[in-house]
Amino acid sequence: MAQKPKKKSASAKRIVAVRPEPKQFSVADLVRELNSFNVDNYWDLGRFLVDKVMPVARKQGMFEDQVLKMVSSHPGIKFPFSMLKQCQQYYSYYPDAKKRPLPEVFYFDLATKVDESKRRDHYEKMAVDYHWTISDLRKKIHDDDVARRIDERTKYGFDLRDRNVWTFETPDPRFGKPNYKGRIPGQIIANVLYYYSKPGDYIVDPFAGSGTVGDIIDTLPHFQDRKYKLYDTNPIDERVARNNILLTGIPEQSNSVDYIFLDPPTEFTQRDTSTDFEVSVDAAKADFALKFKGMIRECGRILKSGGRVSIVIESAFAISEFIDFPYEITQLFKELGFKQIGKVYLPRRSGELMTRGTQGISEMRGIRMLSSDCRELLTFQKQ
DSSP, rough: OOOOOOOEEEEEEHOOOOOOOOOOOOOHHHHHHTTOOOTOOHHEEEEEEEEIIHHHHHHHHHHHHHHHHHHSSSSTTOOOOHHHHHHHHHHHHHGGGGSSOOOHHHHHHHHHHHHHHHHHHHHHHHHHHHHHHHHHHHHHHHHHHHHHHHHHHHHHHOOOSSSSSSOSSOOOOOOTTTTOOOOHHHHHHHHHHHHHHOOEEEEEEETTTTHHHHHHHHOOGGGGOOOOOOEEEEEOOOTTTEOOHHHHHHOOOTTTEEEEEHHHHHHHEEEEEEEOOOOOOOHHHHHHHHHHOOOOOOOOHHEEEEEEEEEEEEEETTTEEOOOOHHHHHHHHHHHEEEEEEEEEEOHHHHHHHHHHHHHHHHHHHHOOOOOOOOEEEEEEEO
């Protein structure tokens, strides 16, 4: 007797469609999917990034930030890198945000503004207990950040910054002499010494001005174990020795210095471009290179291996042309064997006087021209 064919089970009849994982990212396809999200739908966008995009990235050996930067730089994407990163953080910290007691915007702010999980939990509890609005939460986070910075100032003796934009509206009266032309806020130098020098370092300032570096090291206990030497072409402080770096270099022994702070006078970079409009940009660059190559060589000579040097420099606008002095100085340092290890932006204070000669001449000539309003503090290390 012929056997009847066995009936296939219901489970055997079902065919499960498995979507093959892509072998590599198609950035264009990914951008199209991302652009389908509403710009204010942060949680869903974060879920897509965390659950769909990042697993594929990890399997392909790509870092998460690498993927986000690659996507955000693609033409047509409507989300910048910062927003993608925030959405990723938001969903990573709060995958259950829709089930939590506060509106979602609270958790987005907590995820993107508060690093520590204990602090996030503390803020959430306070917001629930005291029926906070989102403005209440933001004010509390801001006030606590300000208080933390005050605590750090009490600890170190100055306003320590943890971002790379340093603005100090009022120079600390303890550092530098009042009304000294070209006086740099001492808080800038204190932060530089905190990040780029170490206990026991020997520090040299060839453009010491009114002795701000010395004031900081002499005044703040945190830096009391540093040693220093100050130079300037026109000393006005007994601790400052007379010296012109362009004529005689820096009078220190080779391989003897740990850190150098350079804040050249404005005329080092802008004399030709701000007062003499007949000088070409190429001539200004050549003059700049001539001055600074010798200066950088001297820094390389006196610095120990691994020693560091920071310089304050800003761009210049010459008629319709632009001279990127921070870029030029970076190239010179690299050519002479240094590597860059830091960049900080120093916006001018709101009340700080600026030279108006260039703009006045350009206005008379009917030329529309910008002026620089932000210096850069660049730091390099001797290889």
